Amino acid sequence: xxxxxxxxxxxxxxxxxxxxxxxxxxxxxxxxxxxxxxxxxxxxxxxxxxxxxxxxxxxxxxxxxxxxxxxxxxxxxxxxxxxxxxxxxxxxxxxxxxxxxxxxxxxxxxxxxxxxxxxxxxxxxxxxxxxxxxxxxxxxxxxxxxxxxxxxxxxxxxxxxxxxxxxxxxxxxxxxxxxxxxxxxxxxxxxxxxxxxxxxxxxxxxxxxxxxxxxxxxxxxxxxxxxxxxxxxxxxxxxxxxxxxxxxxxxxxxxxxxxxxxxxxxxxxxxxxxxxxxxxxxxxxxxxxxxxxxxxxxxxxxxxxxxxxxx
Amino acid sequence: xxxxxxxxxxxxxxxxxxxxxxxxxxxxxxxxxxxxxxxxxxxxxxxxxxxxxxxxxxxxxxxxxxxxxxxxxxxxxxxxxxxxxxxxxxxxxxxxxxxxxxxxxxxxxxxxxxxxxxxxxxxxxxxxxxxxxxxxxxxxxxxxxxxxxxxxxxxxxxxxxxxxxx
Numbered sequence: 001x002x003x004x005x006x007x008x009x010x011x012x013x014x015x016x017x018x019x020x021x022x023x024x025x026x027x028x029x030x031x032x033x034x035x036x037x038x039x040x041x042x043x044x045x046x047x048x049x050x051x052x053x054x055x056x057x058x059x060x061x062x063x064x065x066x067x068x069x070x071x072x073x074x075x076x077x078x079x080x081x082x083x084x085x086x087x088x089x090x091x092x093x094x095x096x097x098x099x100x101x102x103x104x105x106x107x108x109x110x111x112x113x114x115x116x117x118x119x120x121x122x123x124x125x126x127x128x129x130x131x132x133x134x135x136x137x138x139x140x141x142x143x144x145x146x147x148x149x150x151x152x153x154x155x156x157x158x159x160x161x162x163x164x165x166x167x168x169x170x171x172x173x174x175x176x177x178x179x180x181x182x183x184x185x186x187x188x189x190x191x192x193x194x195x196x197x198x199x200x201x202x203x204x205x206x207x208x209x210x211x212x213x214x215x216x217x218x219x220x221x222x223x224x225x226x227x228x229x230x231x232x233x234x235x236x237x238x239x240x241x242x243x244x245x246x247x248x249x250x251x252x253x254x255x256x257x258x259x260x261x262x263x264x265x266x267x268x269x270x271x272x273x274x275x276x277x278x279x280x281x282x283x284x285x286x287x288x289x290x291x292x293x294x295x296x297x298x299x300x301x302x303x304x305x306x307x308x309x310x311x
Numbered sequence: 312x313x314x315x316x317x318x319x320x321x322x323x324x325x326x327x328x329x330x331x332x333x334x335x336x337x338x339x340x341x342x343x344x345x346x347x348x349x350x351x352x353x354x355x356x357x358x359x360x361x362x363x364x365x366x367x368x369x370x371x372x373x374x375x376x377x378x379x380x381x382x383x384x385x386x387x388x389x390x391x392x393x394x395x396x397x398x399x400x401x402x403x404x405x406x407x408x409x410x411x412x413x414x415x416x417x418x419x420x421x422x423x424x425x426x427x428x429x430x431x432x433x434x435x436x437x438x439x440x441x442x443x444x445x446x447x448x449x450x451x452x453x454x455x456x457x458x459x460x461x462x463x464x465x466x467x468x469x470x471x472x473x474x475x476x477x
Contacts, residue, residue: 007315010320011315013320014315014321026364028439098377102377103378120381120382127385128385129386130383131386132356132359139359139363142364143363143380146365147381149365150379151378
């Protein structure tokens with residue numbers, strides 16, 4: 001190319017021609033999420049820094065507890081590489097339906113709407129992205145963010161009272177910021193832990209991380225906490241100590257304990273959730289749902305007070 | 312991304328687009344003035360990188376099908392069922408497909424008056440591409456050579472139903 005070409009001058013003359021408008025496309029993507037999330041009243045993430053503490057079991061049963069109260073509830077399974085919500089709810093053989101309006105989510109027990117990568121995968125098959133970029137972590141990060149955005153924007157969630165997002169373990173620390181950037185007016189996070197010092201340390205970091213992102217903390221649930229008597233509903237052998245109970249994170253509202261229970265474990269494994277309203281574990285989740293509702297109401301009252309300028 | 316014919320001081324237009332190998336696209340551009348041609352070939356990595364952003368180089372003209380990015384990128388898609396709008400011809404999965412500008416690629420696309428385009432912008436983003444296609448089809452069906460405000464009024468009545476006048 002001759003050196004005397006005035007490229008700037010040529011481009012100035014050609015100014016006005018539309019280019020790819022990539023920024024506008026990205027804004028449009030966010031708008032699509034905002035439109036789809038508009039009819040969803042409460043958006044709650046369930047997370048933990050620690051793997052294996054029972055986030056998905058807690059998410060599924062909390063969603064059922066709210067549905068039992070008559071709420072319209074959806075679950076977004078953000079654990080793209082280890083989705084298990086459909087299995088726990090007996091929806092493994094279901095698939096998305098694709099329409100002009102968007103993706104119709106399968107409906108589970110009590111009419112729960114569920115969106116999960118599992119609906120794209122054969123039973124037991126891992127997520128495999130097309131080569132050649134599937135081994136690039138940067139590409140995977142961008143793609144997973146795109147998938148989460150599509151699960152939010154393209155799924156026909158309709159009007160919901162609650163949408164629970166079940167996050168993967170803490171190693172995938174990019175997911176909370178993705179959700180914060182994508183989901184308008186995220187109502188808060190429910191943090192799941194276990195009565196173990198190891199879990200406490202990791203979960204503590206997650207709590208700080210959630211705070212740094214500006215996500216309101218709805219409360220803490222301690223899972224696998226003792227066991228339950230199926231006759232009287234009492235806790236047996238509850239673990240006591242620094243790592244357990246309300247004292248573990250005094251600055252976070254303590255929503256309650258979930259005892260280890262063989263029946264609910266088997267129910268999740270079989271994909272047949274416990275539905276008997278008199279079952280002690282079902283009652284426990286109903287109680288946790290009430291606690292979450294109270295916290296949400298409290299936060300709303302506080303926000304209204306601030307708006308009114310009251311002290 | 313645009314290509315420039317320096318001799319003519321003109322942007323080149325896309326003339327041909329084809330998948331030359333899996334996830335590798337060959338794109339032929341031509342200068343509308345002198346006819347000089349050049350070709351660009353993407354490798355699968357470049358194609359995937361652009362696709363991962365969920366954007367289309369040249370602008371998102373045709374609406375993306377639901378979960379298009381995820382479905383295209385999954386090696387196995389057991390959830391596959393026909394996706395309306397996914398069958399958008401040979402360029403459906405190409406992030407450069409939108410380079411097919413109205414002036415040099417798709418002779419069936421119609422010009423829009425500024426007023427009509429402004430009203431199109433007021434339609435929610437995620438249904439806008441679908442609405443645009445439907446309105447252009449309506450114009451063609453009526454033998455119109457452009458989309459104007461009058462047609463937009465007609466389209467509104469057709470697609471949104473009559474307004475409740477009380």
